[in-house]
Amino acid sequence: MASSIPGVAELVAGARRLYGQVFGEEGPQVAVCAPGRVNLIGEHTDYNQGFVLPMALPMVTVVVGRETSGQDVTVVTATEDADEPHRVDFSLPSDGSPLSPGEPSWANYVKGVIQHYRAPVPGFRAVIASSVPLGGGLSSSASLEVAFYTFLQQLKPDDGDKISKAVACQQAEHTHAGVPCGIMDQFVSVLGREGHALLIDCRSLEATPVPLADPSLVILITNSNVKHSLTGSEYPTRRRQCEEAASILGKDSLRDATMKDLDEARGRLDDVTYRRARHVIEEIERTIQAAEALKRGGYKEFGRLMVESHNSLRDLYEVSCRELDELVSAAMEVEGVFGSRMTGGGFGGCTVTLLQAHAIDRTILHIQERYSGTPSFYVTTPSDGARALTLS
Ligand code: GLA
Numbered sequence: 543m544a545s546s547i548p549g550v551a552e553l554v555a556g557a558r559r560l561y562g563q564v565f566g567e568e569g570p571q572v573a574v575c576a577p578g579r580v581n582l583i584g585e586h587t588d589y590n591q592g593f594v595l596p597m598a599l600p601m602v603t604v605v606v607g608r609e610t611s612g613q614d615v616t617v618v619t620a621t622e623d624a625d626e627p628h629r630v631d632f633s634l635p636s637d638g639s640p641l642s643p644g645e646p647s648w649a650n651y652v653k654g655v656i657q658h659y660r661a662p663v664p665g666f667r668a669v670i671a672s673s674v675p676l677g678g679g680l681s682s683s684a685s686l687e688v689a690f691y692t693f694l695q696q697l698k699p700d701d702g703d704k705i706s707k708a709v710a711c712q713q714a715e716h717t718h719a720g721v722p723c724g725i726m727d728q729f730v731s732v733l734g735r736e737g738h739a740l741l742i743d744c745r746s747l748e749a750t751p752v753p754l755a756d757p758s759l760v761i762l763i764t765n766s767n768v769k770h771s772l773t774g775s776e777y778p779t780r781r782r783q784c785e786e787a788a789s790i791l792g793k794d795s796l797r798d799a800t801m802k803d804l805d806e807a808r809g810r811l812d813d814v815t816y817r818r819a820r821h822v823i824e825e826i827e828r829t830i831q832a833a834e835a836l837k838r839g840g841y842k843e844f845g846r847l848m849v850e851s852h853n854s855l856r857d858l859y860e861v862s863c864r865e866l867d868e869l870v871s872a873a874m875e876v877e878g879v880f881g882s883r884m885t886g887g888g889f890g891g892c893t894v895t896l897l898q899a900h901a902i903d904r905t906i907l908h909i910q911e912r913y914s915g916t917p918s919f920y921v922t923t924p925s926d927g928a929r930a931l932t933l934s
Contacts (some may be wrong), residue, residue, distance in 0.1 A: 588724025598734020680893020845881025
């Protein structure tokens with residue numbers, strides 16, 4: 543059956559306990575959290591300035607801590623799967639020189655956020671705890687970046703601009719994790735809204751909340767529990783191929799290209815570049831249509847677009863894998879399932895399935911029976927973005 547995830551209060555309690563064990567009596571002064579996300583549709587469109595339709599999850603990363611005098615920073619993670627050591631100590635450079643990334647890798651997100659924080663950063667002590675599965679394609683890294691940024695805001699406030707906050711966290715990922723990601727994950731982790739998905743225009747950075755709280759509907763996340771090592775190298779390659787296609791078409795980005803433009807230029811594009819561009823152009827259109835369908839409760843149409851998106855990611859963009867394809871096929875065999883697709887960067891991680899609430903038990907059972915690996919299931923709802931929490 544579906545896995546239960548620890549709630550925010552439980553995570554905070556655990557982080558406070560660990561804080562006490564590591565730092566002694568004076569407890570943390572602030573606590574914050576930021577969510578992971580699942581993308582409903584609009585995959586690999588964000589860095590092409592297209593549309594995406596993600597929602598924030600109830601799974602969050604929590605940071606508790608306290609400002610200290612001086613320039614010293616100590617951060618401890620309670621995440622068991624994080625690489626060792628689980629504690630880092632460093633000093634904030636007084637001359638503004640950069641904090642270089644290194645080992646352990648989880649601390650690079652913290653260093654990156656400090657680097658790109660939009661106000662002076664004081665010394666501090668902090669503990670991180672998270673219910674977002676690590677490396678499962680649900681944006682555990684964006685939730686850590688945004689949680690940390692939100693933590694720093696409690697110590698020394700910046701101007702409070704939420705879009706600039708998301709962009710600063712994206713920069714942290716670029717410079718300190720070496721992943722040239724788009725804006726989707728950080729954006730929805732900052733601006734997610736309970737009961738809504740967000741239609742984000744990744745060019746204007748405007749977001750339209752789309753209600754998604756129908757009790758007859760369930761959003762099921764299935765974790766394949768596999769992660770293929772391709773992820774690291776393939777993502778930047780896809781991004782480059784898209785930029786190349788846009789440049790051959792004489793456009794700033796694929797957002798400005800139509801299928802007519804692409805077909806007219808076919809002779810000047812190699813087959814792979816053509817297929818990558820086709821996915822992006824059609825996926826941007828599908829995302830707009832899907833948001834419209836959702837607004838009017840057109841779940842069947844939404845589901846059909848999800849499956850089209852998956853097939854395009856599998857055949858044209860080539861970022862799916864056997865396990866994700868199996869999970870989608872299994873889900874689509876169940877009556878009451880509207881649609882299912884891989885979500886996030888690909889090569890493992892999770893699928894997202896939209897179904898009638900009454901079909902949930904048989905869907906989970908059927909996927910369990912049909913999947914060759916060991917899946918985990920999360921029944922989930924759209925949740926709020928990053929926030930400060932009160933410590934009682
Ligand atoms: C990762 C990136 C996002 C986005 C997705 C694919 O999650 O962090 O910016 O590009 O892949 O849609």
